[in-house]
Amino acid sequence: MVENSNMSRSAVVIDPDYLKHDPGQFHPERPERLKVLLDLPKELDSQSFALLPPRAALRGEIEPCHTSDYIELVRSTSEKNRYALDGDTVTCRDSFGIGLLAAGGFLKLIDSIEASEFQNGFALVRPPGHHALRDRAMGFCLFNTVAIGAHHLKRHYGVERVMIIDWDVHHGNGTQDAFYQDPSVLYLSTHQYPFYPGTGAVEEAGSGKGEGFTVNIPLPAGCGDGEYLRVFEEIVMPIGAKFRPGWVLVSAGFDPHRSDPLGAMNVTEQGFGAMASMLLDLAERYAGGKIAFLLEGGYDLNALKNSVIAVLRRMEGESEPQPPVGIGGEAIQPLVRKVLDFQQKYW
Numbered sequence: 001m002v003e004n005s006n007m008s009r010s011a012v013v014i015d016p017d018y019l020k021h022d023p024g025q026f027h028p029e030r031p032e033r034l035k036v037l038l039d040l041p042k043e044l045d046s047q048s049f050a051l052l053p054p055r056a057a058l059r060g061e062i063e064p065c066h067t068s069d070y071i072e073l074v075r076s077t078s079e080k081n082r083y084a085l086d087g088d089t090v091t092c093r094d095s096f097g098i099g100l101l102a103a104g105g106f107l108k109l110i111d112s113i114e115a116s117e118f119q120n121g122f123a124l125v126r127p128p129g130h131h132a133l134r135d136r137a138m139g140f141c142l143f144n145t146v147a148i149g150a151h152h153l154k155r156h157y158g159v160e161r162v163m164i165i166d167w168d169v170h171h172g173n174g175t176q177d178a179f180y181q182d183p184s185v186l187y188l189s190t191h192q193y194p195f196y197p198g199t200g201a202v203e204e205a206g207s208g209k210g211e212g213f214t215v216n217i218p219l220p221a222g223c224g225d226g227e228y229l230r231v232f233e234e235i236v237m238p239i240g241a242k243f244r245p246g247w248v249l250v251s252a253g254f255d256p257h258r259s260d261p262l263g264a265m266n267v268t269e270q271g272f273g274a275m276a277s278m279l280l281d282l283a284e285r286y287a288g289g290k291i292a293f294l295l296e297g298g299y300d301l302n303a304l305k306n307s308v309i310a311v312l313r314r315m316e317g318e319s320e321p322q323p324p325v326g327i328g329g330e331a332i333q334p335l336v337r338k339v340l341d342f343q344q345k346y347w
């Protein structure tokens with residue numbers, strides 16, 4: 001058998017077209033976010049990484065997650081120079097097309113991993129997606145890319161258990177909603193709370209058949225690497241192990257970074273790297289290594305770039321830095337206890 005030489009490699013989806021979505025001057029979700037990442041594939045070791053150009057998602061691929069009226073509304077914004085879908089979600093003529101390219105880039109990454117062309121990958125796309133609801137744009141998001149990816153895995157590949165972990169500083173209300181009654185998709189979120197968008201309390205745990213398959217970990221402002229790693233070690237990893245995912249999707253927002261202007265957390269790039277490592281291990285153990293990272297928020301350009309690099313290095317197999325990022329944050333142990341006590345009836 002001829003060995004597939006790509007198989008040890010990771011894919012990075014990125015494209016200059018992602019700069020074309022312009023929400024207007026002074027908007028934090030600006031094209032520069034992707035511009036600072038554009039050269040990454042060239043800077044990375046070509047033995048370990050390959051550039052995967054995106055494709056646009058087809059309407060049929062986003063329809064499981066959005067109503068036709070809503071898709072038509074977003075399409076109609078391409079006839080206007082500027083349109084405000086909500087207070088902070090503003091489009092230009094290219095936004096609809098770039099929203100499809102963001103979703104399609106993620107789907108192409110998933111397809112390439114399913115086809116064993118790559119082991120895993122990172123879709124560096126914008127706009128972000130995790131606030132987008134079935135019929136409404138929200139919080140800079142047009143289409144819910146990670147939800148579209150999870151549906152694709154279920155429908156196209158018959159994956160029975162998809163785990164979505166969302167470490168963006170904001171709660172992914174759109175993703176939670178998309179699978180609230182669906183036991184085949186486990187949604188776990190760490191987020192600053194109380195904070196935008198207001199959802200994500202411990203007690204929001206899914207409903208009907210989906211009860212128990214939404215796990216919210218609402219964190220107080222000020223949490224850093226120690227607190228996040230404690231939460232990963234004590235909640236995310238054990239529940240993930242019990243769920244035994246066939247696939248892992250990561251809504252990787254870098255706005256919990258200590259330099260981020262929107263969030264009030266203290267995570268460092270090494271902290272994101274350590275979280276990525278744990279998830280890579282989980283995917284290796286249960287999902288044959290199948291894991292796809294998706295860029296959500298992250299608004300300090302340096303912090304964003306360095307954090308993405310830290311995650312990519314871990315995907316490449318880089319080991320723990322010395323000294324390793326330690327588990328700390330004893331102060332949030334009562335919250336960890338509260339989440340575990342609440343989740344105990346499910347896990």
Ligand SMILES: [Zn+2]
Binds near residue numbers: 170255
């Ligand atoms: Zn965010």
